[in-house]
Amino acid sequence: MEQILEMRNITKDFPGVRALDQVNFAVKSGEIHCLVGENGAGKSTLMKVLSGVYGSKEYTGDIVFMDEVQNFSSIRDSEAKGIAIIHQELALIPELSIYENVFLGHEIHKGGFIDWNETITQSKKYLKMVNLDVDTEQKVVNLGVGQQQLIEIAKALSKDVKLLILDEPTAALTDEESENLLVLLKTLKKENVTSIMISHKIKEVIEVADTVTVLRDGKTICSLSKEKDEIKSQIIIKNMVGREINDVFPKRKPKEPGDIILEVANINSFNHEIGRQVVKDSSFFVRKGEVVGIAGLMGAGRTELSLSIFGNPLGYNMTGDVFIEGKKVNLRHPKDAIKNGLAYVTEDRKGNGLILIQDVKQNISLANLGALSKYTYINMNEEVKIANEYRDSINIKTPSIEQKVQNLSGGNQQKVSLAKWLFTSPKVLILDEPTRGIDVGAKYEIYTLINALIEQGLSIIMISSELPEVIGMSDRIYVMNEGHIAGVLSRAEATQERIMEIATD
Numbered sequence: 001m002e003q004i005l006e007m008r009n010i011t012k013d014f015p016g017v018r019a020l021d022q023v024n025f026a027v028k029s030g031e032i033h034c035l036v037g038e039n040g041a042g043k044s045t046l047m048k049v050l051s052g053v054y055g056s057k058e059y060t061g062d063i064v065f066m067d068e069v070q071n072f073s074s075i076r077d078s079e080a081k082g083i084a085i086i087h088q089e090l091a092l093i094p095e096l097s098i099y100e101n102v103f104l105g106h107e108i109h110k111g112g113f114i115d116w117n118e119t120i121t122q123s124k125k126y127l128k129m130v131n132l133d134v135d136t137e138q139k140v141v142n143l144g145v146g147q148q149q150l151i152e153i154a155k156a157l158s159k160d161v162k163l164l165i166l167d168e169p170t171a172a173l174t175d176e177e178s179e180n181l182l183v184l185l186k187t188l189k190k191e192n193v194t195s196i197m198i199s200h201k202i203k204e205v206i207e208v209a210d211t212v213t214v215l216r217d218g219k220t221i222c223s224l225s226k227e228k229d230e231i232k233s234q235i236i237i238k239n240m241v242g243r244e245i246n247d248v249f250p251k252r253k254p255k256e257p258g259d260i261i262l263e264v265a266n267i268n269s270f271n272h273e274i275g276r277q278v279v280k281d282s283s284f285f286v287r288k289g290e291v292v293g294i295a296g297l298m299g300a301g302r303t304e305l306s307l308s309i310f311g312n313p314l315g316y317n318m319t320g321d322v323f324i325e326g327k328k329v330n331l332r333h334p335k336d337a338i339k340n341g342l343a344y345v346t347e348d349r350k351g352n353g354l355i356l357i358q359d360v361k362q363n364i365s366l367a368n369l370g371a372l373s374k375y376t377y378i379n380m381n382e383e384v385k386i387a388n389e390y391r392d393s394i395n396i397k398t399p400s401i402e403q404k405v406q407n408l409s410g411g412n413q414q415k416v417s418l419a420k421w422l423f424t425s426p427k428v429l430i431l432d433e434p435t436r437g438i439d440v441g442a443k444y445e446i447y448t449l450i451n452a453l454i455e456q457g458l459s460i461i462m463i464s465s466e467l468p469e470v471i472g473m474s475d476r477i478y479v480m481n482e483g484h485i486a487g488v489l490s491r492a493e494a495t496q497e498r499i500m501e502i503a504t505d
């Protein structure tokens with residue numbers, strides 16, 4: 001197979017960080033090439049260099065694509081050569097229809113006007129290619145993440161893509177959607193579309209990759225190819241983190257759980273926007289020093305249930321009772337919930353977890369400014385001190401706490417979000433998909449942190465779609481099914497099969 005791409009000695013600096021250090025990266029024509037590495041290893045940056053997001057003046061080294069040295073100065077330049085990138089954050093315009101989105105930026109013209117009929121016909125063709133069976137006139141806002149992902153791919157295909165780059169495409173997809181996407185990549189491969197996929201999910205990497213390249217600390221560590229090497233998770237992980245990780249879930253000291261700290265009774269929650277009851281008659285409790293898992297399929301109501309307790313920020317029509325340490329509390333706003341010792345680390349760190357244009361320290365102090373303020377002043381020295389403490393204790397990779405959060409890698413943004421809520425000194429910490437988009441090494445750190453918090457007497461509610469994680473970390477697991485709690489399992493009873501049975505019954 002001939003080479004379609006070679007990146008040679010790529011070096012890219014940001015103020016205070018060398019994100020890429022003499023990286024070499026070669027891709028064969030028609031292969032699926034997976035790019036893996038810890039959070040902050042430089043994966044997204046390398047792909048941004050390749051696609052012209054960072055122009056040729058902003059890095060050193062060479063890009064050879066289809067036997068030509070390329071000096072892209074914008075995304076448009078790389079697109080013109082047949083490179084399409086689908087970023088970690090999706091970039092569709094929610095208020096526009098599917099067909100408008102597919103041809104946005106490269107509209108089909110006829111006699112000086114946009115040819116809408118042809119646009120619709122063509123977009124139908126591309127939707128079919130990606131196996132998406134929806135009306136092209138629908139607005140994108142009504143689609144799920146998985147479907148939006150497919151539309152981005154349809155868009156790329158409509159531009160006659162030769163090299164498709166996907167940055168963590170399956171991070172927010174269900175298992176089934178992820179599987180469909182992987183199948184699609186394999187189909188495109190038969191049509192000689194080359195793909196580069198960044199992923200933290202080692203299992204899917206092993207499933208689709210012809211070649212795997214590992215980056216660590218901005219350097220190329222190795223490239224494993226299916227023809228020559230054995231591509232196994234042990235080997236990939238070892239190269240990613242530079243050490244062996246045998247015990248994925250660190251052990252907690254066995255301990256009798258304490259008294260019930262949080263009890264939730266008969267929660268019903270109605271979402272007017274979609275005209276549906278999202279939580280049905282759900283009750284559960286959490287004891288001091290316990291990790292309680294909440295499992296269930298996507299859309300089963302796990303996030304809605306926990307948000308209902310956390311002051312109901314989405315404004316659902318809600319009934320039910322919440323008791324903290326045996327006392328009935330009235331939580332009408334997240335502020336009330338925080339005051340009563342609850343904290344919520346959201347699954348959507350971009351949407352409502354963090355203020356991206358503010359720096360690390362400001363984000364950490366965000367939910368607990370009270371602790372830092374005297375009268376109306378914020379004690380800046382204290383803010384700096386606390387931010388540095390968290391940076392060290394949970395290992396946030398950033399050149400300084402003055403760095404804007406938007407400049408951190410995805411996994412490190414997640415850690416800032418965690419620090420922010422730890423700083424509120426909660427009694428019960430709700431973690432919603434805490435390790436989504438997080439590399440294996442950092443996952444281990446987060447699990448260790450969970451154990452340390454439990455040791456200190458905190459209680460944790462963990463919502464997670466990753467069954468091994470729920471089973472590996474929880475003392476008890478509630479399983480939700482279509483809005484209600486359909487069962488509860490102890491750690492000893494819980495298996496993936498048992499949880500799935502209850503979740504889909």
Ligand SMILES: Nc1ncnc2c1ncn2[C@@H]1O[C@H](COP(=O)(O)OP(=O)(O)OP(=O)(O)O)[C@@H](O)[C@H]1O
Nearest residue numbers: 014019039040041042043044045407408409410411
């Ligand atoms: N715009 C930017 N300004 C400053 N630093 C940046 C910027 N973008 C990335 N960095 C830094 O460059 C390094 C590489 O980041 P990059 O986003 O490429 O990591 P990644 O491998 O994609 O990680 P993740 O798996 O968490 O998405 C990190 O240290 C990050 O903080």
Ligand SMILES: [Mg+2]
Nearest residue numbers: 043044409410
């Ligand atoms: Mg990234």
